Amino acid sequence: MKKTMYEKIWDxxxxxxxxxxxxxxxxxxxxxHEVTSPQAFEGLRLSxxxxxxxxxxxxxxxxxxxxxxxxLPIADPIARKQIEVMAENCLENGLNLYDMKSPNNxxxxxVVPEHGFxxxxxxxxxxxxxxxxxxxxxxLAFGIGTSEVEHVMATQTLPQQKSKTMLIQVNGKLSKxxxxxxxxxxxxxxxxxxxxxxxVIEYAGDAIKELSMEGRMTLCNMAIEAGARAGLVAPDEKxxxxxxxxxxxxxxxxxxxxxxxxxxxxxxxxxxxDTIIILDAADIAPxxxxxxxxxxxxxxxxxxxxxxxxxxxxxxxxCESALAYMGLTPNTKITDIPVDLVFIGSCTNGRIEDxxxxxxxxxxxxxxxxxTAIAVPGSxxxxxxxxxEGLDKIFIDAGWEWRDPGCSMCLAMNxxxxxxxxxxxxxxxxxxxxxxxxxxxxxxxxPAMAAAAAAAGHFVDIRNL
Amino acid sequence: MDPYKKHDSIAALxxxxxxxxxxxxxxxxxxxxxxSGFGAHLFHDWRFNDDGSDNAEFELNKPAFKGAHILxxxxxxxxxxxxxxxxxxxADYGFNTIISTSYADIFYNNCFKNGILAIIVDSSxxxxxxxxINANEGVxxxxxxxNQQVTTPAGNDFTFEIDPFRKGNLLSGLxxxxxxxxxxxxxxxxxxxxxQTYPWLWA
Numbered sequence: 001m002k003k004t005m006y007e008k009i010w011d012x013x014x015x016x017x018x019x020x021x022x023x024x025x026x027x028x029x030x031x032x033h034e035v036t037s038p039q040a041f042e043g044l045r046l047s048x049x050x051x052x053x054x055x056x057x058x059x060x061x062x063x064x065x066x067x068x069x070x071x072l073p074i075a076d077p078i079a080r081k082q083i084e085v086m087a088e089n090c091l092e093n094g095l096n097l098y099d100m101k102s103p104n105n106x107x108x109x110x111v112v113p114e115h116g117f118x119x120x121x122x123x124x125x126x127x128x129x130x131x132x133x134x135x136x137x138x139x140l141a142f143g144i145g146t147s148e149v150e151h152v153m154a155t156q157t158l159p160q161q162k163s164k165t166m167l168i169q170v171n172g173k174l175s176k177x178x179x180x181x182x183x184x185x186x187x188x189x190x191x192x193x194x195x196x197x198x199x200v201i202e203y204a205g206d207a208i209k210e211l212s213m214e215g216r217m218t219l220c221n222m223a224i225e226a227g228a229r230a231g232l233v234a235p236d237e238k239x240x241x242x243x244x245x246x247x248x249x250x251x252x253x254x255x256x257x258x259x260x261x262x263x264x265x266x267x268x269x270x271x272x273x274d275t276i277i278i279l280d281a282a283d284i285a286p287x288x289x290x291x292x293x294x295x296x297x298x299x300x301x302x303x304x305x306x307x308x309x310x311x312x313x314x315x316x317x318x319c320e321s322a323l324a325y326m327g328l329t330p331n332t333k334i335t336d337i338p339v340d341l342v343f344i345g346s347c348t349n350g351r352i353e354d355x356x357x358x359x360x361x362x363x364x365x366x367x368x369x370x371x372t373a374i375a376v377p378g379s380x381x382x383x384x385x386x387x388x389e390g391l392d393k394i395f396i397d398a399g400w401e402w403r404d405p406g407c408s409m410c411l412a413m414n415x416x417x418x419x420x421x422x423x424x425x426x427x428x429x430x431x432x433x434x435x436x437x438x439x440x441x442x443x444x445x446x447p448a449m450a451a452a453a454a455a456a457g458h459f460v461d462i463r464n465l
Numbered sequence: 466m467d468p469y470k471k472h473d474s475i476a477a478l479x480x481x482x483x484x485x486x487x488x489x490x491x492x493x494x495x496x497x498x499x500x501s502g503f504g505a506h507l508f509h510d511w512r513f514n515d516d517g518s519d520n521a522e523f524e525l526n527k528p529a530f531k532g533a534h535i536l537x538x539x540x541x542x543x544x545x546x547x548x549x550x551x552x553x554x555x556a557d558y559g560f561n562t563i564i565s566t567s568y569a570d571i572f573y574n575n576c577f578k579n580g581i582l583a584i585i586v587d588s589s590x591x592x593x594x595x596x597x598i599n600a601n602e603g604v605x606x607x608x609x610x611x612n613q614q615v616t617t618p619a620g621n622d623f624t625f626e627i628d629p630f631r632k633g634n635l636l637s638g639l640x641x642x643x644x645x646x647x648x649x650x651x652x653x654x655x656x657x658x659x660x661q662t663y664p665w666l667w668a
Contacts, residue, residue, distance in 0.1 A: 015648070015651055015652055016651040020633070021644070022630055036547065038499075039500045039549075042498070042500070047642070079496050085498045119665075128546075129545070129571060143547035145549035145552075147575065147579070148575075154646070155642060155645045155646060155649075156656070157645060157652055193541060194544065194567060194569075197569065197570060198570065229570050250665035250668065251668070254668055255665070293483055314482045317482070411487075411492050413493070413496070430485075430487070432485045432488065433488060433510065435487050
């Protein structure tokens, strides 16, 4: 029978089918951060259970860590406690932790690929919905809850129902100004935040093949914003050359064995998908979200929509409440919306390529009066690489703050946040109410669009620069 | 986990679509290292005014909905982050049943691991239930998981589908990990084979 990549990975990881239960699936890699793990370790201790495969786990601290003055103790005592508990739990269980002081520290979904910890064909989990990022390598990677974190630590498996499969084919060539982020946002805009519910998405087509590994990570990262369990891109030469030589990549004879397996993974030519969506890359303009859900998004040359433009009553109501929260009026041109703060970073857009693209736009500009612009590398390795290339200078000369790595303003748990009514251009993944601070107004954009907005003080169509 | 028992309870109404986990439990409450006490912060940013007083406009603050164990909500409930703090907060506040047309996948899984029955109905059924609550705020529904049935005073009764594994665990209050560890020999055998087939993962 012809199989999709998802079905191949699924079949090879089925440990046991139990009558009347969901099948148990084997987990190869388990990623961890400080926010969703403490209660799982507590559960293990209370039930006298042990971590089954400590070597399958890689942990970091990212959500609560400060992005400046890191040598000082964390001011928030509850965040400090969470960081301390993480260190204690990893030490007690013999887990590999890149703590705040480690040169390897950074956002989990940026750090893990840097070290080659995830390979094609793996099943990868993390107590974090953006685990979908690692689908860029052709790994089945998905977010789980804390009870499941405990379950995986104790058993190395998870009971899972099989998902449906969705093929999203992006044909043609993206314009120079449209990035993976714009593709991700355009897809969520098209199918909605529930469009992928119950599905694993495979992204294919010429425009996807052309994306760099960083771009594929950005795209898969936001599969969850379309409601999908995971996103996948078939591994190819780009994947292999990215992995080769990295710390946890296979070496010597094992490399050849791994390659043979990886090359067997792409979906068979006639494999059947439950749902197929086709987009033309040429139609994708730089995107800007205008509402409080990632599906509320439009091309930068568009206008804020009016509630009555939606036929569906639920969407009409959602538009009304989003506009009230965002302080926007219908038919305002997107390029007339001012910004107060610009954030480049996160597991969506905190990689070296993102800073290179943003620096190209920021070069020789000055951050507009009244605007704060912060660049937060996804990891210390990204930070160092950017500094080696002189990108930090470009940002600093343009009036940006150049920070230490962390999740930072993506979810504002570490003190970096918007105040009530402040409006951001943000390269992160969610524009939910209060996500970047209570009353804060988030517009999701690509790194190039963020850098252009910082200089202009409002959104700019980068195609006209 | 306490076994899920047949009960009748006030059904509270939240007529909004795409309620996300950032609203269910805002991020400033995710720093605790314990599982308990999140109910006090459920829907914090909607539920409370800036001065900490109750926001009278917020639906769950209506006196008629106090003490509700059933939450009737709009489409795609629980989208966004995987934080299990969301169902912890919902359960700790007192809800053990949610009725909606759809849920985000991770949130749905998390509910059942925390003793919350997430019932799926079609949109016309949901409209009917919402209308019944609107017409009679404080109305009590009866939820019978054993027979997969919900009954209401206006007679908008319905049966619902549920995965038998999830149903069994809710009814017995059984721990998932314990169930899985019954198959530990199979896991060990799989791992032995895994080491042979994918030696690079174990190098």
